[in-house]
Amino acid sequence: MGASKTDHFSILHNQMASIAKALGHPARIAIVEFLAKTDACICTDIVDILPLSQPTVSQHLKELKSAGIIQGTVEGNAICYCLNQEVLSMLKEFIGKLANVKNCC
Numbered sequence: 001m002g003a004s005k006t007d008h009f010s011i012l013h014n015q016m017a018s019i020a021k022a023l024g025h026p027a028r029i030a031i032v033e034f035l036a037k038t039d040a041c042i043c044t045d046i047v048d049i050l051p052l053s054q055p056t057v058s059q060h061l062k063e064l065k066s067a068g069i070i071q072g073t074v075e076g077n078a079i080c081y082c083l084n085q086e087v088l089s090m091l092k093e094f095i096g097k098l099a100n101v102k103n104c105c
Helices: 011-022 026-037 043-049 054-066 085-099
Strands: 070-075 078-083
Touching (some): 011 085, 026 070, 026 078, 043 078
């Protein structure tokens, strides 16, 4: 396979692609939705709401954190996760621009 051509695209395009990829799994959508309903949450709370094992939930959290969608802070033995409002605002603005495009069809 050839080398990735991501360097041919803008930083914004690459960021949006990373976010879209991270949101491309229903478990991750459920995690984001859960975090949107709460101020913060400990990982075990997330495990309790999903029909997935703790290691699987941790992998999904890792993907969301890698894309910048969530942030985590260590509190004792747990990691407390919350949504990254700056990234969500950027995503909202980008989607808003797309939603306002008038197509001919």
